[in-house]
Amino acid sequence: MSYCVNCGVELDKSAKKCALCSAPVINPLENTQQESPAPFADKVYMPKEVEKRLIAAVVSTVMTIPNIVCVLLNAFVFTNSFWSAYLCSTSFLVWVLFVFPFFLRKAKPLVLLAFDSVVSGLYLFLLNHLLGGKWFFGCALPIVAVNAVLVLVYILWAHKKRHWVHKLLCICSLLATSVLSIGVILDFGGGVNYALEAGVIVFCCVLAVVAFLGYCFASKTVRTWLSERFFI
Amino acid sequence: MRKNTFEWFRLDNAAKIFPGQNSQSWSNIFRLGIVLKEKVEPERLEKALEKTLSRIPSFNVEIRHGFFWFYFKRNPNKATVGQDIRNICYRVKFKENDGFLFRLYYHENRVNLDVYHALCDGYGAMVFLSTLIGEYLRLGGHTVSCNQIVLDVNEKPRVEELEDSYSKYADSKVKYNRRDKWVYHPKGTKAPRHFNNYTSGTMSFMQLRAIAKKYGATVTELLAALLIDVHYKKQLAENKKQREICIQVPVNLRKAFPSESLRNFVLCLRVKIDPNLGEYTFEEIIRSVSLQLKLANDPKLLNSLMTQNLKIERNPVARLLPLAVKNLGVGITFMITAEQTTTSLLSNLGPVVLPEDMACHVEKYYLYTGAGIVNSARCGVVSLGDNLVFTFSNCHKESDIEREFFTRLIKMGVHVKIESNRI
Numbered sequence: 001m002s003y004c005v006n007c008g009v010e011l012d013k014s015a016k017k018c019a020l021c022s023a024p025v026i027n028p029l030e031n032t033q034q035e036s037p038a039p040f041a042d043k044v045y046m047p048k049e050v051e052k053r054l055i056a057a058v059v060s061t062v063m064t065i066p067n068i069v070c071v072l073l074n075a076f077v078f079t080n081s082f083w084s085a086y087l088c089s090t091s092f093l094v095w096v097l098f099v100f101p102f103f104l105r106k107a108k109p110l111v112l113l114a115f116d117s118v119v120s121g122l123y124l125f126l127l128n129h130l131l132g133g134k135w136f137f138g139c140a141l142p143i144v145a146v147n148a149v150l151v152l153v154y155i156l157w158a159h160k161k162r163h164w165v166h167k168l169l170c171i172c173s174l175l176a177t178s179v180l181s182i183g184v185i186l187d188f189g190g191g192v193n194y195a196l197e198a199g200v201i202v203f204c205c206v207l208a209v210v211a212f213l214g215y216c217f218a219s220k221t222v223r224t225w226l227s228e229r230f231f232i
Numbered sequence: 233m234r235k236n237t238f239e240w241f242r243l244d245n246a247a248k249i250f251p252g253q254n255s256q257s258w259s260n261i262f263r264l265g266i267v268l269k270e271k272v273e274p275e276r277l278e279k280a281l282e283k284t285l286s287r288i289p290s291f292n293v294e295i296r297h298g299f300f301w302f303y304f305k306r307n308p309n310k311a312t313v314g315q316d317i318r319n320i321c322y323r324v325k326f327k328e329n330d331g332f333l334f335r336l337y338y339h340e341n342r343v344n345l346d347v348y349h350a351l352c353d354g355y356g357a358m359v360f361l362s363t364l365i366g367e368y369l370r371l372g373g374h375t376v377s378c379n380q381i382v383l384d385v386n387e388k389p390r391v392e393e394l395e396d397s398y399s400k401y402a403d404s405k406v407k408y409n410r411r412d413k414w415v416y417h418p419k420g421t422k423a424p425r426h427f428n429n430y431t432s433g434t435m436s437f438m439q440l441r442a443i444a445k446k447y448g449a450t451v452t453e454l455l456a457a458l459l460i461d462v463h464y465k466k467q468l469a470e471n472k473k474q475r476e477i478c479i480q481v482p483v484n485l486r487k488a489f490p491s492e493s494l495r496n497f498v499l500c501l502r503v504k505i506d507p508n509l510g511e512y513t514f515e516e517i518i519r520s521v522s523l524q525l526k527l528a529n530d531p532k533l534l535n536s537l538m539t540q541n542l543k544i545e546r547n548p549v550a551r552l553l554p555l556a557v558k559n560l561g562v563g564i565t566f567m568i569t570a571e572q573t574t575t576s577l578l579s580n581l582g583p584v585v586l587p588e589d590m591a592c593h594v595e596k597y598y599l600y601t602g603a604g605i606v607n608s609a610r611c612g613v614v615s616l617g618d619n620l621v622f623t624f625s626n627c628h629k630e631s632d633i634e635r636e637f638f639t640r641l642i643k644m645g646v647h648v649k650i651e652s653n654r655i
Contacts, residue, residue, distance in 0.1 A: 004624070004650075007635055007638065007639050007642070007650075008561070008639060008642040008648075009433065009638055009639075009648045009650045010648065010649040010650065011649075011650055012650065013652075015650075018650070019431050019631065019634075019650050019652030019654050020431070020634055020635035020638065020639075020652075021631075021635060024503040039339075039340075039342070040316070040318050040320075040339070040651070040652075040653040041315060041316035041317055041318055041339045042339075043315060043317050044316060044318045044319050044427070045317040045318060045319060045322070046319070046426060047323060047325070047328070047426055048325075048328075049256065049323050050256060063291050073287065077280060087345065127553070167400075170279060173559050174613065222562045
């Protein structure tokens, strides 16, 4: 019989290391580890998992059917405009954003972000083209680009393990930045009245709240003072 | 006895909760194992299983969805035995395993029974496994007598063994409502999906009882106090906000009520200490645990707790809710209460008393409670003769709690032998 020198427990004859501290079993007087039957079997049975891809395929099929029907109706019955293009493109965007990730074995956030941004940009370009607007290069593209950059910043920042409060504060800050950027772009690129003012107001308010909460979270003195004064 | 008694029956009060807790990676399943003194023959075991299932029909069932409730229906398939696996107590799916809610494995001289908790509690599983092994030995030409836990397979099953004892005995006028806080949970690295860590320590029951006696406590109280102390010291070392440490201790209600049911009839008591009250020595913890258990283990209090648990089941509005809604409710309640309000679990099946002519063929029993989701180390205890086996079921890779627990026992003078499925 072998004993662990660290833990003092007796080990099973088949043990090659201590189950509690992983110290290897070296017993020159007793070389029977290989022959003794182990208390646990070696076979590992992995139960079947629900196939995410199968569910994604079913959802994709269900989403495709109404689109095909609409395209056929547009082509042969209600032929006055390309109305089915709106429906199909929106449906495709939804599919890319919410269904496509389930087809991937291991979704990489950066690749998904790049793909989603490109598809969102193309969708908006198509809408701009169909509606005959001139807002794509001035407004839509910069908004998509800025938001993609903000999400990229969050992904890179949250790559390391962070406290949930920090995550919440970061998301709020990025949302505020997004609103401000949209305001600036709409004001300068789209000529929307008061968009910049609205963006600045939202940004400043959210940032003030985030700064206050961040300071409270970081400072033990403030936390103690708050819990003394405002306990329920 | 009516013919359709064993065709289908309702789930008992405790069992109603378990299907709602099921997920893709976890279900409430535990393992009861037995170590024989001879190598197991699978063909003989399968024959014994067939006979045992006809004697204890509450195991020969599959679970079905009704509109309002789940129910058990007699399973027409033949149950089989299989070679043991290393990732024990993996999750249950109702349509797998030919619909059976238990899995019987053999490995060398061991027979292992993985049971879904909706079928029975530890006592029910103990009766099933002991009866099965009794019959297995008889088929091998040995003489084995019967007793309370080794049933005679030639007898007919009795209605009392299938009754829902909760509904029968819960008649308190007062419904005792426990309000539990969220408590301390040790953090750790999650073990791979479907592969939790199980470690058991075999020790001398007499040695342990002598130590418990020195502290004026029972073996359960000593082990619960030690488990609390290990968590208490671990939390102190983490130097964070101190939370309560609460250990769930299931109590076999058959000792308080004259039930013969082989289904669930168990209630969980909670013993806790609050580190915010001040520093605790081990002697203080054991005293506190001992008093708490003695105080809570009162049949009248247990009755009121049972009645409280049955309150929702007896509510006419709740009964009329469709099963899917009930499941959703159970799932959400389980997520925000259940394990969140307990640090660990200590289930002690107590000393097993086998007939003498059977005990000489059996070395020991062991109980794996099944790993939790946030409870890092759940413990099962069972003893046969002088062999007491204490097992940890851990959902974390780290083994610091097990190590601390067993080394503390060694320092007390108890000899511990370790086995584990860790690779």
